[in-house]
Amino acid sequence: MDIEQFRRAGYQAIDRICDYYISLRDRPVSSQVEPGYLRKALPASAPPEAEDFQLIADDYQKYIIPGLTHWQHPSFFAYFPTACTFEGILGELYASSVPNPGFNWSASPACTELEAVVMDWTAQILGLDKSFYNTTEVGGGVIQTTASDSALIATVAARSRYIREHPHVAMEKLVLYTTTQTHSLGKKAGLVLGLKVRALEVTAEDDFALRGETLEVALKEDVDAGLHPFILVATIGTTSSGAVDRLGEIADVAKHYPFLWLHVDAAWAGVALVCPEYREACQLPAINAYADSFCTNFHKWGLINFDASCLWVRHRKHLTDALDVTPEFLRSKHGDAGTVIDYRNWHLGLGRRFRSLKFWFVLRSRGVNGFQRYITDCTKLNAKFAERIRESDQFCFAAKPFLALTVFRLGPKSLPHLTTLELNALNRAFYARLAARSDIAITQTDLNGVFCVRMAIGAEKTVEKDVDRALDVIGQEGRATLREWERMWGL
Amino acid sequence: MDIEQFRRAGYQAIDRICDYYISLRDRPVSSQVEPGYLRKALPASAPPEAEDFQLIADDYQKYIIPGLTHWQHPSFFAYFPTACTFEGILGELYASSVPNPGFNWSASPACTELEAVVMDWTAQILGLDKSFYNTTEVGGGVIQTTASDSALIATVAARSRYIREHPHVAMEKLVLYTTTQTHSLGKKAGLVLGLKVRALEVTAEDDFALRGETLEVALKEDVDAGLHPFILVATIGTTSSGAVDRLGEIADVAKHYPFLWLHVDAAWAGVALVCPEYREACQLPAINAYADSFCTNFHKWGLINFDASCLWVRHRKHLTDALDVTPEFLRSKHGDAGTVIDYRNWHLGLGRRFRSLKFWFVLRSRGVNGFQRYITDCTKLNAKFAERIRESDQFCFAAKPFLALTVFRLGPKSLPHLTTLELNALNRAFYARLAARSDIAITQTDLNGVFCVRMAIGAEKTVEKDVDRALDVIGQEGRATLREWERMWGL
Incomplete structure (x- = not known):
């Protein structure tokens, strides 16, 4: 690849990254591929002769993007967020050119x-x-x-x-x-x-x-x-x-x-x-x-x-x-x-x-105020989420909400006598429903034997309507879990 | 930074990386800055308010580039090479957009x-x-x-x-x-x-x-x-x-x-x-x-x-x-x-x-043949370098040349009775002259008490004329070291 070929492939990469972020909200959050999907799709060996870069760039779109879980998706609430900012990408780009x-x-x-x-x-x-x-x-x-x-x-x-x-x-x-x-x-x-x-x-x-x-x-x-x-x-x-x-x-x-x-x-x-x-x-x-x-x-x-x-x-x-x-x-x-x-x-x-280059780019491009605003925006969204859990008849906190994290579980007022083991079984069923969805990503944990669900806010594109949608989804799946439970136990 | 601002800053980054590689051969290999140069040039704190990205990108050119040692320079023969290919940069770019x-x-x-x-x-x-x-x-x-x-x-x-x-x-x-x-x-x-x-x-x-x-x-x-x-x-x-x-x-x-x-x-x-x-x-x-x-x-x-x-x-x-x-x-x-x-x-x-993405990009874009050609090109350049050392009256091998590495030192036929200690002193003086130059990068080592100089070929842009120039520089500095030595000892 000579310099002019790199210029063209580089412009295209920038354009395709723009396209990715334009369309991100419409993608499933979690990849729906099955184990082994990529090995089946790719040759067993590296090619003996050079391939055209356009083909490779197109294969990235075709084979890699569908196998990604989109941690920057506005409905990604699993684990903790993984940051990605345009300034950060540019920092990595310049740095990778002078390794x-x-x-x-x-x-x-x-x-x-x-x-x-x-x-x-x-x-x-x-x-x-x-x-x-x-x-x-x-x-x-x-x-x-x-x-x-x-x-x-x-x-x-x-x-x-x-x-x-x-x-x-x-x-x-x-x-x-x-x-x-x-x-x-x-x-x-x-x-x-x-x-x-x-x-x-x-x-x-x-x-x-x-x-x-x-x-x-x-x-x-x-x-x-x-x-x-x-x-x-x-x-x-x-x-x-x-x-x-x-x-x-x-x-x-x-x-x-x-x-x-x-x-x-x-x-x-x-x-x-x-x-x-x-x-x-x-x-x-x-x-x-x-x-x-x-x-x-x-x-x-x-x-x-x-x-x-x-x-x-x-x-x-x-x-x-x-x-x-x-x-x-x-x-x-x-x-x-x-x-x-x-x-x-x-x-x-x-x-x-x-790695310091991306720090320099992001710190300057956002300023201290930009950082502060982002953190407080996330904590405000979480405060709203936590308030809705607090008000709910079906859910309860498993721990005190902190910053942009709320840990909660199904603990319906209609079933006050469930044991911890029963509640855990109920919540595993609830979490299995959430995990099966591709329009939201959320993860589970265990707090001293209590199985529960973690909602971690932090993707930069997440706004209030995404948290509202998450609340809707969580509410629906909670109700569906309870209906199933009641049916199973003849309640 | 919104998507369109990123597109512009991204294009500019690609263009500036192209400019960097167009001008690389004309730059000094090693940075000539003194310790502390950057801290003096930069503010003591992150800015409270966001700065314009154009200013930041320009500061990269102004403050960072002069502080780089250019490991991809065709006259970089120090340590071992650090790879940088355009396909590798693109692999990092796509990967950093979906962290x-x-x-x-x-x-x-x-x-x-x-x-x-x-x-x-x-x-x-x-x-x-x-x-x-x-x-x-x-x-x-x-x-x-x-x-x-x-x-x-x-x-x-x-x-x-x-x-x-x-x-x-x-x-x-x-x-x-x-x-x-x-x-x-x-x-x-x-x-x-x-x-x-x-x-x-x-x-x-x-x-x-x-x-x-x-x-x-x-x-x-x-x-x-x-x-x-x-x-x-x-x-x-x-x-x-x-x-x-x-x-x-x-x-x-x-x-x-x-x-x-x-x-x-x-x-x-x-x-x-x-x-x-x-x-x-x-x-x-x-x-x-x-x-x-x-x-x-x-x-x-x-x-x-x-x-x-x-x-x-x-x-x-x-x-x-x-x-x-x-x-x-x-x-x-x-x-x-x-x-x-x-x-x-x-x-x-x-x-x-x-990190696998850059492997995939480079392996496919070069093909196995491309890899083989690059390795054999480097070893041929080193064989030429080693041959010239072998033929020389002033230099000798400190170890058997291997692949793209030759380790040698001053060992002039005109001074056959020097002790190991004297030869080490002579070679430290020789290496100090090489290290002071900004048009070539080469490093020293010690082999069981024998001080010597390493020539490692591998920057992708290195071609025969660069190795010839390195031989000229090494020959000149060798002769200058010997003249100084002879003057010092009244030979």
Whole structure:
């Protein structure tokens, strides 16, 4: 493909992306393909000779688009949102035209420098303490792929610090703390590192938040048993229910354990800190006072295309002490002099993409006000949704609505004597109906044995009428589930 | 930014990328900025109000481009190449317009299915054994970010298998084997996982390749000392010199250690397997016979934009046994039924980008023949370069040239009595002259105490005249270094 062929194919790609977004609302949200559909459609081997790009571009429309679930669809309310903005696409486009592995400053100075700058910009708009800024040259921020990577790196840094202070402790004695509501990233960090994970219990009465006393009892038990808890992964806005662990209480207990690292995962909710009115609910003062590391994913609810997980640490040396590798072939003048950041020592791999560009594009193109407006628009839509659930005779909350997430289930006033097991069966039937639809995407979860449904608002194109339609669909399927249930039990 | 604004900004981005490639040859290869240049140029905070995108796009040209080192420049011979093709850019562009976290099949079926297909296509064009294909449903391939991630995952899988078979072995007793020439990925896997790394010695006489007997002695020593070697990271084409560890000899020894995992890292050289004539030199038969896992990076010498690290395993269950996390909120109908791949359990994080699209675009647009032609063109250019070094009176090889890599140094016939220390000083002075130039990029390394210079060919735009110019520059700087040396010593 020469330059002029690329120009034509590039214009066409831009046009087709425009067409995609023009027609997005009319598409099914979830792909309706069956497993194996693509392997059946494609040849078993790469072609021996070059194919015309027009054919390839057309095949993308023909074979790939029907196999996509449209996470940017206005009726996508599943999991958490995945951001996609036009500015983000443009950031990725420019970045992908000048790829380099970015493992040190010299590899391409602009990449490292822009990352250091935009991580300070984002720290500032979220209200993070200055000790997390790159300008301190003590703390700092870095872009990772996912919140799982961020938590894994925090765990590696914490383990490394702990072992330096306690060199004779066996790895088998180390314990990573999460709660039963922590995202799979906690368990996965344990699996990857081969370390014990203890998931602390939380209760519905406490809105699934970790309490200080629970931590205190666990720490005492484990230390008495000769174990060494070295990190706690606390969450601001859990995946299942938006729970907010009580960082103040946690810190009161943790202060007696100086080598217990506090990693705060706010993968989804963290971007809401851009709005001053949510900072108290998201415990910003406690994050600023106590967190050793903090993560939020701008690629979820933060308008920046996947991948864009932000990790800030109070002491960058804990990362570099744990991860520094500098063979001769990676040495450089400025790296040797220590005057620059070499981001390879802040993450797991060596090479890294030029992800800061999309941050720069989106932050500037939207402005802080644009970010704030988007977040508050989503929370207002969720407030409306939650209000309708609250007023309903058939549904009830499974957890307190938080920001743009409402977790609810069928709990009809007409059937007040159902047991938890019966209610779970009822709700599994209800969810199966919702999951079978292609005009809405919504996901399930389990809260301490209670099966329920999550409504997460955040696609940028979602407006009030989409939430109204979702309420209609949910209401219809709820009523249909109840009719079926009553028929089955002869009620 | 609305759809029509995106269309205009998108066209402009395509045009500016075209301009960039039209002017690339005339740019300096390496950025000439000083540390901190960008922070000085940019505001300290994100703007409160939205800015016009035209201003942002212009600032990219003004502030970012001058801070880039141009890895796709025809005179870029440093490190290893980083691929960038127009088809790869288009693949990234389409993919970034439909982002989704891709953690399971249901998240967006096309993403998982296309990855499974293109990993089989690439396995096939490289001549990998069928047991590595996804169609076997036993082995399989997956796209990772970097070779460091691939090696880390292989190490996690190997450790997990080893511990399942030897549940009472302490982690402190586990040993990861590399050689002294293994890429930093070996040391980094050890750092991340907190495990011992033993770098086995290799010699210049063996072309820096690991021999079976070295491994045999180390295994005996370590096992006698109560240690448990559980993985060997062998390399086809080391970063420093293109060394090829002797897999046949290694396998002869390793067969007595059934739980010693053999990971073959061919991050750079592996793509050369696309040409049948290089398969013997790259030990394809031994890879196919003995490797538990194999990695090559198409984003280096394989025409596919960063990131595109391919990892194949003989038994996918070793990955999923080690890494499976399936909380309720990630369960899905097809995942529960086991009829689909859920790639989240094949890598470190949870979310993943839609990287298979660029593979599909590039593989089809170039065809197998196009790939082969590109690889052989590069190796021919390197053969010419190596021939000129061989004929020279001032330079000598520091290692046997391999594929598109030549490692050499100043070793003038006029100064036959220099010691290794003197030669190193001479070559550091020589390299400092090369590194100070902005019209060529080339890097240094150290081979068992011998300082030398690496010439790695692979930018797609590099043609014969660029290699000729590099030879001229290298010759000039070599002569200037020698004149300086002779003046200094009064010769």
